[in-house]
Amino acid sequence: MERFKGKVAIVTGGARGIGAAITHRLGSEGAQVAIFDIDAEAGKRRLTELRERGVDAILVQGDVSREGDVKRCVSQVVETFGKINVLVNNAGIGFSGKPIFEQSLEEWNRVISVNLTGPYLFAKHAAEVMVKSGGGVIVNIASTRALQSEPNTEPYSASKGGLLALTHSLAVSLAPYRIRVIAVSPGWIDTAGRVVPPHKSQLTTLDHEQHPAGRVGTPEDVAALVAFLASDEAGFITGTNVIIDGGMTVKMLYLDDKIVADSLFHLTGDREFSELVRKAVLAGSLERVKKVLKSALEEGF
Ligand SMILES: NC(=O)c1ccc[n+]([C@@H]2O[C@H](COP(=O)([O-])OP(=O)(O)OC[C@H]3O[C@@H](n4cnc5c(N)ncnc54)[C@H](O)[C@@H]3O)[C@@H](O)[C@H]2O)c1
16 A cells, blocks of 8 residues: 555654654655654654665654744744645553642643644644645544543643644644644553564453453554555544544443442452452552552462
C-alpha cells in the first residue's frame, strides 16, 4: 500500500512508543516524515532507523508546548518538503498519580501545556500551511482516560478530555479548508518494544486476558488506525473520536470488593492481607491491586 506517496507528515513525539510506530507506518506507505521530539538522542536513533528503511525523513528537536519550537518545526518542514499534508499530535506525558491534595499547580500546568496546548499550537501553525496546499488531516492522540479514570489522574484525564473537545472544535473551524480533524483514543498500549533502547514486555496473562480482545494493544495497532484515518479512504470521517482499546471501555465491571476479600481470606486465612487487597480493589487501581498481590506472592503466598 502506498496511500501516502507524495504526502508529507509531521509526527510529534515520534522518537518513541506509539509515535515511533506511526512514523514507520506512514513512512512505509510512502510519506515523507518529520519527527518532532523533545528527546534529541531517541529522535536521532529513530531517524537513522527510518532512513535505513528508505524513508525520506527529518528530525526537529523541540518542545510542543513552546510556540517558537512549533513554528520552527513547521518552517523547517516546509523548507525541506514544501508542504504539510498530515499532522499527528502524538507527543504526551503522563502524571505521577499523586492524590489531588498533593498535586501542584506546576504539575497541572505542565501536563496541560504538553498534552493540550501543544496540539493546539501545532494544529494552528500546520493548518496554515495545509490551507495553502488545498487541505489535510490532523490526528490527535487522546486516551480512553478522556472518558474514564483511575484515581489521582486529574491533569492527564483533563488534558485528554480537552483534546477531544479541541478535536471537534477544530474539525468544524477547519472544514471549509478541507482539513479533517480526528481524535484517536487508545486504551492500554504496551510500548516496551518502542522505548529507546527497547525493553522486554513485563505484561502478565491477567493484563492480557482482562481485555475482551484477549490482549493488550501494541503501538502498531494504533499506527494502523492512524494511517487509515489519515488516508483518503477515511474522507467521510471528521470531528469524531475513535476508541482503540480491545473493548475495555465497553466492558461492564461489577467487581465486588467483599467477594474478593472473602475469597482471599478463605484461601489464605490472612485477614490483614485480604483487607489490603479489598482496599486496593475499592480504590479502583489495577496498579495497587497488582502491587499488593506481587508483594504477597514474594512473601510466599
Ligand atoms: N501507551 C499507552 O498505553 C497510551 C494509552 C493512551 C494514550 N496514550 C497517548 O499516546 C501518546 C504516545 O504515548 P506513548 O505511550 O507512546 O508515550 P512515550 O512516552 O513512549 O512517547 C512519547 C514521546 O513524546 C515525546 N515528548 C514528550 N514530551 C514532549 C514534548 N513536550 N515535546 C515534544 N515531544 C515530547 C517523548 O520524548 C517521547 O518520544 C501520548 O499522547 C499518550 O498520552 C498512550
